[in-house]
Amino acid sequence: xxxxxxxxxxxxxxxxxxxxxxxxxxxxxxxxxxxxxxxxxxxxxxxxxxxxxxxxxxxxxxxxxxxxxxxxxxxxxxxxxxxxxxxxxxxxxxxxxxxxxxxxxxxxxxxxxxxxxxxxxxxxxxxxxxxxxxxxxxxxxxxxxxxxxxxxxxxxxxxxxxxxxxxxxxxxxxxxxxxxxxxxxxxxxxxxxxxxxxxxxxxxxxxxxxxxxxxxxxxxxxxxxxxxxxxxxxxxxxxxxxxxxxxxxxxxxxxxxxxxxxxxxxxxxxxxxxxxxxxxx
Numbered sequence: 001x002x003x004x005x006x007x008x009x010x011x012x013x014x015x016x017x018x019x020x021x022x023x024x025x026x027x028x029x030x031x032x033x034x035x036x037x038x039x040x041x042x043x044x045x046x047x048x049x050x051x052x053x054x055x056x057x058x059x060x061x062x063x064x065x066x067x068x069x070x071x072x073x074x075x076x077x078x079x080x081x082x083x084x085x086x087x088x089x090x091x092x093x094x095x096x097x098x099x100x101x102x103x104x105x106x107x108x109x110x111x112x113x114x115x116x117x118x119x120x121x122x123x124x125x126x127x128x129x130x131x132x133x134x135x136x137x138x139x140x141x142x143x144x145x146x147x148x149x150x151x152x153x154x155x156x157x158x159x160x161x162x163x164x165x166x167x168x169x170x171x172x173x174x175x176x177x178x179x180x181x182x183x184x185x186x187x188x189x190x191x192x193x194x195x196x197x198x199x200x201x202x203x204x205x206x207x208x209x210x211x212x213x214x215x216x217x218x219x220x221x222x223x224x225x226x227x228x229x230x231x232x233x234x235x236x237x238x239x240x241x242x243x244x245x246x247x248x249x250x251x252x253x254x255x256x257x258x259x260x261x262x263x264x265x266x267x268x269x270x271x272x273x274x275x276x277x278x279x280x281x
Contacts, residue, residue: 027056051150091156098150149177237251
């Protein structure tokens with residue numbers, strides 16, 4: 001159960017949160033967004049996550065923390081928090097520095113991922129990751145072209161397309177948790193102008209995308225992530241924020257050996273920047 005919970009946390013981005021950084025010169029703040037999530041497995045409480053994002057025209061910041069709940073908390077008892085800051089260029093997130101602290105009962109680890117200008121991720125962990133022959137090697141090339149787990153909660157909208165356009169689901173990206181890299185491919189399922197999401201009492205525009213997840217390196221052979229690569233029923237629901245410049249997940253669903261895992265937002269709060277408020281937006 002511990003390994004399954006850790007893998008789910010990687011897939012849904014629970015392994016990280018973030019801290020503020022100085023905005024870029026001439027960078028315009030758009031809004032602050034706060035989202036609280038519940039993770040359920042087979043309908044039973046498994047974890048909670050709190051995310052706060054400061055969204056700018058050319059950069060982003062995310063803050064948050066999470067912990068296991070319910071029976072899984074009795075068996076595993078995981079706590080996690082961290083930080084990420086980055087830029088936005090050509091509708092793409094470019095993380096600068098990510099750190100997270102992870103604690104499970106008597107063990108703990110601090111992880112730092114720094115991103116060089118050429119896109120290579122440099123990872124340090126304290127204590128260091130233990131080498132294991134049961135893990136698929138993570139090669140030098142696979143340290144390029146990734147984002148951290150916190151950044152998957154912020155999706156910059158593609159310029160020239162509305163937030164509900166099918167093109168918003170046409171994305172591929174790598175996620176590096178520190179030890180493990182997965183590749184994610186998105187595809188369009190449906191959209192609605194006035195959809196309801198009961199868990200968060202949300203009613204408004206909603207974009208539904210399917211996800212394909214492929215472990216690349218650092219994961220254990222024949223375990224949950226390997227099995228997840230054949231799943232064709234992973235789905236995420238995205239809602240536009242910051243005047244439609246960004247999309248954030250309100251729901252994510254994926255299969256696990258313990259039953260279906262559902263990540264549901266229970267609170268969504270957006271505060272427009274003073275610039276927008278002054279314009280009556």
